[in-house]
Amino acid sequence: MRDWDRYDRQLLALLQEDALRTAEDLARDVALSPSAIARRVRRMREDGTIVADRAVVAEKIGPFLSAMVDVQLDRHALEPVEQLLRKLEARPEVQTILEVAGPFDLLVLVVVANMDAFNAFADAMLGSDPAVRRYETRFVKRRRKFTTAWPISPV
Amino acid sequence: MRDWDRYDRQLLALLQEDALRTAEDLARDVALSPSAIARRVRRMREDGTIVADRAVVAEKIGPFLSAMVDVQLDRHALEPVEQLLRKLEARPEVQTILEVAGPFDLLVLVVVANMDAFNAFADAMLGSDPAVRRYETRFVKRRRKFTTAWPISPV
DNA sequence: GTTGAAACTTAGTTTCC
DNA sequence: GGAAACTAAGTTTCAAC
Numbered sequence: 001m002r003d004w005d006r007y008d009r010q011l012l013a014l015l016q017e018d019a020l021r022t023a024e025d026l027a028r029d030v031a032l033s034p035s036a037i038a039r040r041v042r043r044m045r046e047d048g049t050i051v052a053d054r055a056v057v058a059e060k061i062g063p064f065l066s067a068m069v070d071v072q073l074d075r076h077a078l079e080p081v082e083q084l085l086r087k088l089e090a091r092p093e094v095q096t097i098l099e100v101a102g103p104f105d106l107l108v109l110v111v112v113a114n115m116d117a118f119n120a121f122a123d124a125m126l127g128s129d130p131a132v133r134r135y136e137t138r139f140v141k142r143r144r145k146f147t148t149a150w151p152i153s154p155v
Numbered sequence: 156m157r158d159w160d161r162y163d164r165q166l167l168a169l170l171q172e173d174a175l176r177t178a179e180d181l182a183r184d185v186a187l188s189p190s191a192i193a194r195r196v197r198r199m200r201e202d203g204t205i206v207a208d209r210a211v212v213a214e215k216i217g218p219f220l221s222a223m224v225d226v227q228l229d230r231h232a233l234e235p236v237e238q239l240l241r242k243l244e245a246r247p248e249v250q251t252i253l254e255v256a257g258p259f260d261l262l263v264l265v266v267v268a269n270m271d272a273f274n275a276f277a278d279a280m281l282g283s284d285p286a287v288r289r290y291e292t293r294f295v296k297r298r299r300k301f302t303t304a305w306p307i308s309p310v
Numbered sequence: 311g312t313t314g315a316a317a318c319t320t321a322g323t324t325t326c327c
Numbered sequence: 328g329g330a331a332a333c334t335a336a337g338t339t340t341c342a343a344c
Contacts, residue, residue, distance in 0.1 A: 004216060009216075012210070012212050012216065015209075015210035015212075016209055016210050016211075016212055017207075017209065018207065018208065018209070019174055019175070019208045019209050019210040020174070020208045022335085022336060022337085023336075023337075024335095024336075032313080032314090033313070033314045033315080034314090034336095034337095035313080035314060035315075035316095035337095035338090035339095036312075036313055036314070038336090038337060038338075039312085039313090039338090042337085042338085048213055049212065049213055049215075049216065050210045050211065050212060050213070051211045051212065051213050052172070052173065052210075052211040053173065053174045053175045053208060053209070053210050053211070054170075054171055054172065054173070054174050054208070054209060054211060054302070054303065054304065055167070055170035055171050055174040055205045055207075055208050056171075056205065056206045056207040056208070056209060056303050057167050057170075057171055057204065057205060057206065057304075057305055057307070058203055058204055058205070058206050059305075060204075061159060061164075061167065061204065061305065061307065062305070064305060066253075068253065068255060068262055085299055088299075088300070089299060089300050092304070092306040093306045094300060095300070095301075095302050095303065095304065096251075096300060096301055096302070097298070097299035097300040097301075098221075098223065098295050098297070098298055098299070098301075099295070099296040099297040099298075099299060100223060100293040100294065100295055100296060101293060101294045101296055102293045104293070107223055107293070111305060111306055112306070113308075138255040138256060138257045138259070138262070139255065139256045140253050140254070140255055141254040141255060141256055142253070142254040143251075143252070143253055143254075144240055144243075144244060144252035144253070144254060145243070145244050145249060145250070145251060145252040146250075146251055146252075146253075146303060147209070147250050147251070147303070148209065148211050148250065148301060148302070148303060149209065149212075149247070149250065150212055150214070150216065150217070150219060150266060151247040151248050151266055151267070152212070152216065153268075177320085177321060177322085178321075178322075179320095179321075187328075187329090188328070188329050188330080189321095189322095189329090190322095190323090190324095190328080190329060190330070190331095191328055191329070193321090193322060193323075194323090194328090197322085197323085311344105312343105312344085313342105313343085313344075314341105314342095314343090314344105315340100315341095315342095316339100316340085316341090317338100317339085317340075317341100318337100318338080318339070318340090319336100319337080319338070319339085320335100320336085320337070320338085321334100321335085321336075321337085322333100322334080322335070322336085323332100323333080323334070323335085324331100324332085324333070324334085325330100325331085325332080325333090326329105326330090326331085326332100327328105327329090327330090327331105
């Protein structure tokens with residue numbers, strides 16, 4: 001794998017904020033010509049440094065109910081766990097799946113339309129799954145920050 | 156605020172996946188002409204339906220250490236709590252802040268370079284803050300899914 | 311091998327119906 | 328909303344370092 005010089009890191013930091021900035025505009029913040037910038041950005045999109053470019057949609061298109069579900073697994077066999085993870089990953093209601101250290105194994109952030117939909121989701125995905133020992137739910141009252149940006153230092 | 160017909164919702168669902176798709180390309184999935192699509196997308200970017208367009212950068216630019224911190228607040232006064240939240244929001248190491256129901260009030264996802272940086276962050280931001288009663292940390296072993304996409308139904 | 315400028319191509323915007 | 332003319336941005340080429 002390649003590595004990233006200060007220009008690449010600057011570009012990544014800026015594109016994390018706004019992926020639609022033009023090369024000419026980026027040249028105001030990065031000391032390279034627009035064509036060099038365009039080349040680097042395209043290359044990083046091609047080689048997987050930039051995994052995706054996504055529109056962030058306002059929460060108001062909802063209404064949405066979010067819940068953080070702490071899941072404790074039955075770790076007697078690996079395959080049922082992998083199956084559960086693949087099942088959860090595939091669901092559009094699941095925004096986040098983190099494997100964590102501690103008594104709970106998984107943190108799953110679920111977004112649904114209302115409480116009925118949450119209960120249906122939990123029953124279908126967790127209540128009946130052989131890999132799930134138990135789970136606890138915390139409902140989200142408010143999102144104060146929600147970003148995928150990494151803290152990229154200029155090296 | 157306006158509302159969103161099935162075309163808008165289709166476009167939002169598609170742009171959540173790939174914000175760089177051209178209007179011509181989107182016309183393959185949405186039954187509108189490229190010019191109608193371009194108009195709708197531009198309007199949704201202008202009116203705040205699309206809050207931002209962000210590049211998703213691969214985790215391999217790290218190395219990163221992530222931790223989910225459950226924070227219990229001292230809810231005797233509101234202003235110290237708001238101050239803490241603003242302080243956390245401003246930090247690039249903080250990807251997520253969720254206010255939740257239950258014994259803990261805040262879930263904070265923190266990304267740092269290593270364990271020293273985490274301890275420095277926790278000491279500076281939480282250990283010394285008057286609004287924080289206590290906190291518990293779960294370190295992230297793996298991210299299986301991490302997206303900001305809402306589950307948008309076609310209406 | 312990468313830069314920067316210019317020619318070229320593609321996509322977005324504006325105008326009109 | 329859709330089509331065409333127009334404008335702006337991305338891509339390719341090429342000379343220089």
